[in-house]
Amino acid sequence: MHHVDVPTAKIWSLSRKYKLLPIHRVLLGHDGSMTNLLELISCCEVALRTIKQSVIPCPREVADLLAVDAGEPVNERDIIIVRSRDGSPLLYARSYTPLSRLKSAFKADLMRADIPIGKIMQRHRIEARREILDVGYLSNDRHLEKLLARPGPYLLRTYNIITQGKPLITVKEYFSASL
């Protein structure tokens, strides 16, 4: 018998407490590309709308997740994934990538800012693993209500994309449970 992950067990527990649907549990706990998943669920193409993208000194709490020194240059990216058809928001995400771990072709795509990470990885045939670090539930949040144009509750998750043994990107994603 194998062992069930801590995040999976936490998702089951959130699911019982808040009566989540199977699709919510999948959105919280899957370890594949989120863009791909959203295209499968919504049965249409999705696009990326960039809110903010800039190189900043790595904040302390992010440095711990990425295993880099605080202050090291990282690319911070705030995006919303929307349905291409009507522009309606599906997911809000903030990600951080240490510039020192970015190869130039990947970096150019990431800085172009309109391509989802999953698509960039696919294009460059990047081999990786995704490690779900935490999942959570928020009954309401004004900022998210504006960004996602939907009322709460919201579900969130934090995960790392790991290549060559090191975190390449740490991502925090939020979506409405009415998705």
Place this chain on the structure above:
Amino acid sequence: MHHVDVPTAKIWSLSRKYKLLPIHRVLLGHDGSMTNLLELISCCEVALRTIKQSVIPCPREVADLLAVDAGEPVNERDIIIVRSRDGSPLLYARSYTPLSRLKSAFKADLMRADIPIGKIMQRHRIEARREILDVGYLSNDRHLEKLLARPGPYLLRTYNIITQGKPLITVKEYFSASL
């Protein structure tokens, strides 16, 4: 604007034709661990029941998928993923792995036969990408009806798990649309 994959477009088309649910599209097209996905969907632990496992000379059609010579030794594994709680079958899969591409620790786990591939990869922290090769729909099939203990229709998919630029495993999975 990015480009939608051929398998994703085929899944949308199957979905319209056969009125598939979002969860079916996810099962067909996601690029993460299938074991993990089944544990999220069914909200309980799953286990692996091995039907057959042996080293055979690689059949021609499989050799093409794996990019190895026909006749090269491959590990053929037929399994059913079941709900641990009640043993009810969720998915039937047949996979092939060229022995030449297996590292010894991974090989030992694969030959032990009771551990799902996704769990083995997680345990060994293997970085990979999954490439969906094809998806399909079967209205009925006697063999699958026995294996899965459910009537048709069935959904199926073929994908490769790629590490270090080469297919490590090619997998064909079948599950009931009533899952």
